[in-house]
Amino acid sequence: MRLSNFIVRDAIIPALSVTAAAGCDPATVAQVKEAVIHEMVSALRDAGHIHSEDVNEIVKAILRREQLGTTGIGRNIAIPHSRHPAVDRLIGTMALSRAGLPFDSLDGEVVYVFVLLISPHDRPGDHLRALEAVVRAMRNDEFVRRLRNCQTREEIWALLEGASPEW
Amino acid sequence: MVNAVGRPSDRPSFWHEEEARGTAMSGRGATNGSGPRDSLAPSHHAPPPSPTGGDTPAPAPDGPANPTGGFRRIVRVRNPNGLHPRLADRFIRTLKQFSCTATIWNGEMRADGANIWDLISLVVLPESEIVLEVHGPDAARAIETLAEVLGSPGGEDYTI
Numbered sequence: 001m002r003l004s005n006f007i008v009r010d011a012i013i014p015a016l017s018v019t020a021a022a023g024c025d026p027a028t029v030a031q032v033k034e035a036v037i038h039e040m041v042s043a044l045r046d047a048g049h050i051h052s053e054d055v056n057e058i059v060k061a062i063l064r065r066e067q068l069g070t071t072g073i074g075r076n077i078a079i080p081h082s083r084h085p086a087v088d089r090l091i092g093t094m095a096l097s098r099a100g101l102p103f104d105s106l107d108g109e110v111v112y113v114f115v116l117l118i119s120p121h122d123r124p125g126d127h128l129r130a131l132e133a134v135v136r137a138m139r140n141d142e143f144v145r146r147l148r149n150c151q152t153r154e155e156i157w158a159l160l161e162g163a164s165p166e167w
Numbered sequence: 168m169v170n171a172v173g174r175p176s177d178r179p180s181f182w183h184e185e186e187a188r189g190t191a192m193s194g195r196g197a198t199n200g201s202g203p204r205d206s207l208a209p210s211h212h213a214p215p216p217s218p219t220g221g222d223t224p225a226p227a228p229d230g231p232a233n234p235t236g237g238f239r240r241i242v243r244v245r246n247p248n249g250l251h252p253r254l255a256d257r258f259i260r261t262l263k264q265f266s267c268t269a270t271i272w273n274g275e276m277r278a279d280g281a282n283i284w285d286l287i288s289l290v291v292l293p294e295s296e297i298v299l300e301v302h303g304p305d306a307a308r309a310i311e312t313l314a315e316v317l318g319s320p321g322g323e324d325y326t327i
Contacts, residue, residue, distance in 0.1 A: 065253075068253055069253050073284065073287075081252075083248075124249050124293055125249070125290075128248075128292065131251075131252065131287050132287055132288050132289075139284065
């Protein structure tokens, strides 16, 4: 599976509107998490992949998942995700933060690249393969460098589509 | 190969240190992920534990895997979501309680049991059988606990 197989092009966010200072208190981090996730889920709604009435429930589900353990997996990457009946297939979006955002990451670093995944309950394999695709891509420092240099949705999409299979 | 044997329990975890190192490398302009951490990435080149036939998987399951005192066991992942990140995180946290290193094999794919990136990369589906290898002074105790973590349905909230 490749990132372009499940990331919704029209929901890609080249620069999140959320900002926060590094090293802020846990309450602020929680607010940042909610704001990032809400902005990304809303982008999927705006792209026509989620109904408006499902947005809040999906955000809540992803936040509940975050409370069980952060998806900030280190190396400036976070993969907020959840299963939810509002989708009938795996979908995702990607967002960049120019300044980096605190996300309670495992390595304590800010996050620059977010990949949000939503999948139906009955597709654990797709969910795991999508996570693997994200990790495989993000392990490649050159790919991440080029991704973070992208300024527009089109540039990000071109990178995802043109990336080598190993990414 | 980096290992965690002897890591004091009050220090940051091995994988935590390694991932932080990876971040620092990125900041210095490293062009790829080569290095100790990536040398532990799932690999098609590493030899898998060889089955002895039938469903008796690795040599001497539950017994010493080699003269250094390691242990090996076949574990069926019964979690309905497979080896997903939360379960991987639980495994890593449990591993930190021991002075051991752990390796997990999914077919020919191998993962450092202390590295969540490695564990996610394994793509262990529900009801898959994986091989758990544990090495270290308390490996005999550790493998019991770690196998329980991997093999338990979990009782977690599967809806998210």
